[in-house]
Amino acid sequence: MSAGVERAGLVLAIGGDDAAAPRSTLLPGRRLFVSASEARVIVELRAHTMVDRALGIGIGVAAVTGKLATLLDLDPTRTGAGEKNNRHAVLCELDSGEGILLVGVSVLATGLFAEETGPTVAFESERLEILSVANLYRKIEMRIWESRALSPHTRPPASRRSDGRSA
Amino acid sequence: MDVLRRTAGVPAGPRIALEDASLWEAREKAAKASADSSRLAEKVTASATRQRAQLDVTTERVVLFASKAEAASSAARRVMDALDRLSVVALNVGLEGARTPEPLGRALLLVSEEVRANVARGAEATRDVLAVADGLSLESTDLTQRLERSRQDSTEIGGDAALLKTAAQDTSLALGELEARLRKATGLDPELARTLSQAGDHAKGLIMALTAIESHEPHEVDRSAVVAALGPVLGPLMKLLASTTDERPGLKGGDEA
Numbered sequence: 001m002s003a004g005v006e007r008a009g010l011v012l013a014i015g016g017d018d019a020a021a022p023r024s025t026l027l028p029g030r031r032l033f034v035s036a037s038e039a040r041v042i043v044e045l046r047a048h049t050m051v052d053r054a055l056g057i058g059i060g061v062a063a064v065t066g067k068l069a070t071l072l073d074l075d076p077t078r079t080g081a082g083e084k085n086n087r088h089a090v091l092c093e094l095d096s097g098e099g100i101l102l103v104g105v106s107v108l109a110t111g112l113f114a115e116e117t118g119p120t121v122a123f124e125s126e127r128l129e130i131l132s133v134a135n136l137y138r139k140i141e142m143r144i145w146e147s148r149a150l151s152p153h154t155r156p157p158a159s160r161r162s163d164g165r166s167a
Numbered sequence: 168m169d170v171l172r173r174t175a176g177v178p179a180g181p182r183i184a185l186e187d188a189s190l191w192e193a194r195e196k197a198a199k200a201s202a203d204s205s206r207l208a209e210k211v212t213a214s215a216t217r218q219r220a221q222l223d224v225t226t227e228r229v230v231l232f233a234s235k236a237e238a239a240s241s242a243a244r245r246v247m248d249a250l251d252r253l254s255v256v257a258l259n260v261g262l263e264g265a266r267t268p269e270p271l272g273r274a275l276l277l278v279s280e281e282v283r284a285n286v287a288r289g290a291e292a293t294r295d296v297l298a299v300a301d302g303l304s305l306e307s308t309d310l311t312q313r314l315e316r317s318r319q320d321s322t323e324i325g326g327d328a329a330l331l332k333t334a335a336q337d338t339s340l341a342l343g344e345l346e347a348r349l350r351k352a353t354g355l356d357p358e359l360a361r362t363l364s365q366a367g368d369h370a371k372g373l374i375m376a377l378t379a380i381e382s383h384e385p386h387e388v389d390r391s392a393v394v395a396a397l398g399p400v401l402g403p404l405m406k407l408l409a410s411t412t413d414e415r416p417g418l419k420g421g422d423e424a
Contacts, residue, residue, distance in 0.1 A: 036265050
């Protein structure tokens with residue numbers, strides 16, 4: 001990317017601005033940039049249900065502005081969403097129209113940020129990795145399906161095995 | 168033995184009479200001390216009652232103060248919540264401004280930054296207010312507990328003072344009984360006993376002074392000058408003693424105890 005180009009979006013701090021480094025390997029840093037093409041609005045987290053966890057990220061369902069959205073908790077180690085340092089929830093929208101709600105984060109800034117090589121953006125003399133919410137969601141979804149495929153509960157019953165032998 | 172003699176109507180000797188007078192004097196002192204104790208106990212009771220009333224008023228004021236501190240704390244929390252929401256609004260304005268093309272987008276970004284900066288200042292000030300209000304609330308809670316302990320102490324003091332007053336009154340009653348028995352046993356009335364005791368003390372003093380004069384060497388003291396000096400005082404005293412001795416033959420023989 002050439003110098004002087006600005007990208008619209010917001011800067012997130014995982015688990016708040018003063019939290020420890022993120023646990024999930026899918027998150028490239030403690031501070032991340034999310035493009036305005038994905039991030040739609042910052043909301044207050046209200047009704048939500050956690051259902052699973054994969055790759056160090058909590059997964060759940062939340063009702064936001066009258067619609068259901070997939071909830072991704074980027075800091076599932078904390079005791080509860082909406083705490084002092086995790087008070088924001090960012091509603092993102094994928095190209096498919098699916099809503100993804102990022103929680104366990106604190107929004108540090110919104111606006112236009114200078115884009116640098118990497119690609120990264122500059123924020124407070126720091127170069128922040130750009131988080132693709134669509135990629136993150138895809139990886140988590142794949143991990144969930146992989147784990148279900150490996151689970152003994154998903155194997156067919158012994159009487160239906162193709163070789164005709166009992167288990 | 169002396170009591171038996173007095174009870175039998177036999178007149179007591181002079182030393183016995185002086186000892187009786189001392190008894191009476193001691194009783195008078197005890198009666199006065201008992202009356203003083205009773206009066207002071209009453210004053211302490213009244214003071215403790217007034218102190219309790221003052222403590223009650225102070226406690227009410229502190230509770231009122233605590234509720235106001237709590238209200239200030241609650242208001243500060245509401246302001247904090249409103250500022251948090253305003254901050255989210257400003258962030259959303261910034262996000263929208265970043266998405267919106269020039270020149271409107273830039274204006275939105277400027278508004279967002281300005282609002283966020285003011286929200287940050289307001290939040291800092293509100294946090295200070297909240298800390299002060301919470302501190303006041305804690306202090307007033309501690310103060311209320313201390314006042315309650317003081318009130319309990321004051322109640323105990325009042326109760327003890329009331330008991331002290333009762334004890335002093337019992338002592339007065341017992342001293343009244345003692346007076347009646349002393350009157351019967353010694354045959355003296357309190358006024359005469361007091362006078363007799365005073366006379367005995369003065370006589371002892373006189374004897375000690377004369378003994379001191381007598382202890383000096385003859386060449387040191389001009390005895391005729393001493394007699395000349397004391398004559399005008401001792402003359403009437405000797406006559407008075409002589410007439411008293413004539414009226415009370417028991418005194419002639421000295422100590423008969």
